[in-house]
Amino acid sequence: MADDRFHVYDTTLRDGAQQEGLNLTVADKLAVARHLDGLGVGYIEGGWPGANPKDTEFFRRARTELDLKHAQLAAFGATRRAGMRAADDPQVAALRESGAPVVTLVAKSHDRHVELALRTTLQENLAMIRDTVSHLRAEGQRVFLDAEHFFDGYRSNPAYALEVIRTAAEAGADVIALCDTNGGMLPDELADVVHEAVRTSARVGIHCHDDTGCAVANTLAAVKAGATHVQGCANGYGERSGNANLFTVVANLQLKRGFDLVPQDALADMTRIAHAITEVTNVTPNSHAPYVGTSAFAHKAGLHASAIKVDPNLYQHIDPALVGNDMRMLVSDMAGRASVELKGRALGYELTPEHTKSLVERVKDLESRGFTFEAADASFELLLRDTVHGERKRHFDVESWRVIIERTKGGELVSEATVKLHAKGERIVATGEGNGPVNALDKAVRLALEQLYPELAKLELVDYKVRILEGTHGTDAITRVLITSSDDTAEWATVGVAENIIDASWQALEQAVTYGLLRAGRETP
Ligand SMILES: [Zn+2]
Numbered sequence: 011m012a013d014d015r016f017h018v019y020d021t022t023l024r025d026g027a028q029q030e031g032l033n034l035t036v037a038d039k040l041a042v043a044r045h046l047d048g049l050g051v052g053y054i055e056g057g058w059p060g061a062n063p064k065d066t067e068f069f070r071r072a073r074t075e076l077d078l079k080h081a082q083l084a085a086f087g088a089t090r091r092a093g094m095r096a097a098d099d100p101q102v103a104a105l106r107e108s109g110a111p112v113v114t115l116v117a118k119s120h121d122r123h124v125e126l127a128l129r130t131t132l133q134e135n136l137a138m139i140r141d142t143v144s145h146l147r148a149e150g151q152r153v154f155l156d157a158e159h160f161f162d163g164y165r166s167n168p169a170y171a172l173e174v175i176r177t178a179a180e181a182g183a184d185v186i187a188l189c190d191t192n193g194g195m196l197p198d199e200l201a202d203v204v205h206e207a208v209r210t211s212a213r214v215g216i217h218c219h220d221d222t223g224c225a226v227a228n229t230l231a232a233v234k235a236g237a238t239h240v241q242g243c244a245n246g247y248g249e250r251s252g253n254a255n256l257f258t259v260v261a262n263l264q265l266k267r268g269f270d271l272v273p274q275d276a277l278a279d280m281t282r283i284a285h286a287i288t289e290v291t292n293v294t295p296n297s298h299a300p301y302v303g304t305s306a307f308a309h310k311a312g313l314h315a316s317a318i319k320v321d322p323n324l325y326q327h328i329d330p331a332l333v334g335n336d337m338r339m340l341v342s343d344m345a346g347r348a349s350v351e352l353k354g355r356a357l358g359y360e361l362t363p364e365h366t367k368s369l370v371e372r373v374k375d376l377e378s379r380g381f382t383f384e385a386a387d388a389s390f391e392l393l394l395r396d397t398v399h400g401e402r403k404r405h406f407d408v409e410s411w412r413v414i415i416e417r418t419k420g421g422e423l424v425s426e427a428t429v430k431l432h433a434k435g436e437r438i439v440a441t442g443e444g445n446g447p448v449n450a451l452d453k454a455v456r457l458a459l460e461q462l463y464p465e466l467a468k469l470e471l472v473d474y475k476v477r478i479l480e481g482t483h484g485t486d487a488i489t490r491v492l493i494t495s496s497d498d499t500a501e502w503a504t505v506g507v508a509e510n511i512i513d514a515s516w517q518a519l520e521q522a523v524t525y526g527l528l529r530a531g532r533e534t535p
Contacts (some may be wrong), residue, residue: 017185017215017239018271019053019154020046020256022287023068024086025217026247027057032291035473036067037494037501040075041290041385045283046244047081050272051256055084055114060104069108080272084154085110089117089138092130096138096145106149113146115139115183116156119174120163132170136177143181153183154239156217160188161195164203172210179212185239186212190228193219193251197231208236215239218254220246225254230262244287245299257284261301261333281334282349282384289385289492292475301333357391359398369397379507380479380488386505388495388525389518405527406433406459408520413447413512425450429458436462448474448515455523465530466523468497476511493518495526502529 023039026032034042043054056072057065072083085108090096105113117139118124124135143153155178157163157171164171175186188207190200195218207214216232216239218225229240240263242256257280263269264277284302288295297305307330323329330336350370354361361369372393373383383390409430416424427450428441438461442453452471460466473494478487491514494503502525506517 013052013270015238016269016271017053018051018256018260019055019084019187019215019239019241020051020081020244021055021086021217021241021253022046022244022247022256024055024057024065025241025249025253026243028249029247029252029293030249032247032293034291036064036071037473038290039064039068040071042244042287043072043076043078043081043083045287045290047076047078048276049257049260049280049283050080050276051260052081053084053112054078054081055086056108056110058086059108059110060087060101066104066108069110073109082112083110084112084114086114086116086156089115089135089142090145092128092134092138096142099142102142102145105146106151110151112152112154114154114156114187115142115146116158117174117178118159118163119157119171120159121167121170123159123163136173139174139177140181143178143183147182154185154187154215155183156187156189158189159191160207161190161200161203162192164206168206172207175207175210175212175214179210184213185215187215187217187239187241188232188237189217190219190225191217193221193225195228196222196224197227200228201231201235204232204235204237213238215241217241219248220251220254223251225252226258226262229254229259230267233263233267245284245291245293245296245302247291247293255299257302258300265328265332278332278334281336286384289382292477294477301328302335306330307335353390354394357394359394361394361398365397369394372397376507380490381505381507382490382492383505385492386503386518388502389504389521392504392521392525405463405524405532406431409437411451411454411516413450415447427451427454429454431455431458433459434462438462447512448519451512451516452519455519459523463527463530463532465497465532466526469523469526470496471519471522472496472501473503474515479507489514491515491518493522495522497526497529500529502526 027034046054056068059066059069085105087105090099090102096102118128118135121132124132146153157174160171178186214237216229216237218228240259242254242259244256246252246255260271264271281302285295297303307326347366347370351361351366411429413425413427425444425447430439438458440454440458442450442457444450444453456466475492477490479490480487486509488507488509489511491506492503494501504518504521506514508514
């Protein structure tokens with residue numbers, strides 16, 4: 011477990027998930043949590059159990075499916091409602107029952123918000139904080155408090171804002187995170203207020219939004235003023251202009267301020283982790299992101315090129331390797347020798363140096379064409395098997411497929427797919443109908459194969475993600491499809507890339523079925 015003296019607290023799964031266009035399934039959330047744990051953050055806020063069924067489900071599944079090495083989970087929720095006991099509030103009960111070792115309670119610290127939004131008295135708001143914090147503490151959970159609208163509240167009524175801090179600390183909250191909820195602060199003014207908050211002798215944390223473009227700067231200023239708990243989101247996700255980018259915050263504090271926040275080797279994996287998370291969120295990565303962007307250490311050739319060759323440090327603020335980035339223009343997520351070897355071992359393969367070399371080359375080549383293997387573990391394993399065992403025999407050979415999309419008189423769109431394939435010496439033709447072309451193809455291929463491989467009945471397509479990738483060197487845009495499939499016991503993901511979306515989907519689908527058959531113990535005939 012991480013050192014308690016300074017907290018790196020991630021809120022991607024709660025606050026970050028507020029970003030427009032960002033939609034995470036429970037499986038996505040579990041995947042993001044694993045990546046964040048890999049970076050070595052201390053706390054992962056999983057969501058708001060009780061208020062959001064998906065988040066309740068997340069905490070339930072996390073108990074059996076998450077094996078966190080560094081991080082502890084935090085459940086987010088509000089102080090009890092006015093006029094009742096915390097012990098009787100069902101929303102507080104959901105926090106208790108989440109099983110999370112930490113509860114982060116959001117509380118009002120702005121007098122006007124108490125009166126206008128909560129519609130209660132300033133005294134009752136303090137009682138709500140005192141009661142909820144001490145109740146959860148007595149039930150054995152650690153409590154952090156998010157003081158919402160703290161900086162605007164301090165401007166409106168400084169005595170009351172500070173009283174909120176004292177009340178929470180006295181009731182047993184370990185940290186009071188001061189939230190710049192509207193994100194309007196600038197570093198100098200924010201630091202002055204943090205100083206005042208630290209003087210209450212409560213332990214102070216910081217939670218910044220980026221509406222002034224200062225979320226990271228504000229976070230650093232707060233740390234200088236005495237905050238010992240920083241909150242932020244992976245890749246700066248969040249509503250409006252986003253939250254403080256936790257990767258930038260961690261890199262700045264560790265590399266420029268000498269803090270020892272995450273293991274050195276985990277920091278050296280940060281670029282890969284940042285990109286792996288974008289594959290889960292399906293948000294195009296910001297190539298200009300500090301430290302982890304593909305352009306963060308990319309130099310325009312020409313003027314500087316020769317000098318860079320002599321001494322790269324003349325043109326870069328840190329050694330990019332410290333955060334797993336590269337001075338080269340292209341960052342290949344998987345293509346490093348070490349990571350391919352590691353991944354192979356995790357899958358149970360001991361790779362010879364020749365295998366590793368040829369696999370790295372294939373991965374590099376495919377990634378340059380738009381494939382990604384970070385989020386497509388099953389495609390990677392198929393590639394690896396081909397490398398180790400030679401091109402595998404197929405469970406089935408596809409003769410052809412076609413899809414028809416029809417708009418009926420009633421305005422309904424119906425897709426019909428026909429698949430012709432050869433398996434176990436037979437030629438099979440099957441037709442499937444679906445609400446979309448991919449759905450129809452999925453049905454047709456399964457119908458064709460289920461007669462020969464009944465275990466395919468358990469296979470299910472659980473997620474489908476599409477991303478349009480910009481073409482390079484004057485070519486057209488290409489489409490990348492990631493498909494997640496499952497049987498009774500596991501999920502796996504496959505990837506397809508093509509100019510045509512249905513072609514890309516078909517590639518991912520064919521691999522998904524092949525991998526499903528391998529999982530079911532069907533060695534190729
Ligand atoms: Zn926030």
